[in-house]
Amino acid sequence: MPFIQFDHKPLFFTLRRSERAKRLHIIARASVFEVVAPWHIKNRAILQFISQQRRWMSKQLQRQTKKALEPKTVWPSQWLAGERISYRGTTLLLLVEYGREYGICQQEEKLMVTLPWQTKCTEMENVVQKGIERWYQSQAMQVIEASLERFCPILGRWPKAVQLKQQKSRWGSCGITERIYLNWLLILAPPGTLEYVVAHELAHLLYRNHGPRFWHKVSQLMPDFAQYDQWLNRFGCYLKPS
Incomplete structure (x- = not known):
């Protein structure tokens, strides 16, 4: 899987070309980013765009990691089946x-x-x-x-x-x-x-x-x-x- 580095940490991403996409954009998913690009955008322009977004991607990854560490609901509202x-x-x-x-x-x-x-x-x-x-x-x-x-x-x-x-x-x-x-x-x-x-x-x-x-x-x-x-x-x- 391709990745780009920021602050010595890898930021993994996948590339999806879309006929509907009107502009380059990145979707933050669980520990992997999805880069969505229109068909006519060249790979060099896509890599340049990803490089410009590295700081934002790093912050999103930190936010996801922090959220993953937070404990799940500890005490159920009821002590019954299905909780x-x-x-x-x-x-x-x-x-x-x-x-x-x-x-x-x-x-x-x-x-x-x-x-x-x-x-x-x-x-x-x-x-x-x-x-x-x-x-x-x-x-x-x-x-x-x-x-x-x-x-x-x-x-x-x-x-x-x-x-x-x-x-x-x-x-x-x-x-x-x-x-x-x-x-x-x-x-x-x-x-x-x-x-x-x-x-x-x-x-x-x-x-x-x-x-x-x-x-x-x-x-x-x-x-x-x-x-x-x-x-x-x-x-x-x-x-x-x-």
Whole structure:
């Protein structure tokens, strides 16, 4: 696919000649630009036009990238079949059915919730919500336990205990008793975000402040931590129920 560079970054485009087109113009599509040209315009003139539009194309690409990073709707308006719920930076289609006993099963891009036959219609939404929140917490703990196995041998220290909470103003904390508390809402964020907060709190086992030694230790545990820290600063507010 042809491209043109701006600020050392490639801008990919396709060319479409049209009998209807009266002038050269560019349509910004997902990470690719479509250049539309009348039949009589020569290729040299088209390339010159694209070169003149590089700055505009670069701004459009940045805008698309920023929009793609924004989290999807996190909290559904209703906890009923057909809604989409957030999980690990994407959304799952919520399906609800009746069965012998309660259960939750993720099937690719779907989350199937099975309710006992005796569940009343008036109680359905509340039962589904509470069940999914428990599922979120169990999924979060699985990620946390895997992160501890990954980071603690590098750190040379293990916390006394790890507990999930839904904190209003914090993503995590590490007390003087070496107990770590983590916000389970982080399971809604893109992969790597919860893992970063685990690494962050583990580093507090060695350094109580946020000085240079602390951040150096975090980078040893997770070299690419900065992108997840920035994501939380920009979009963390989306994770918390309004």
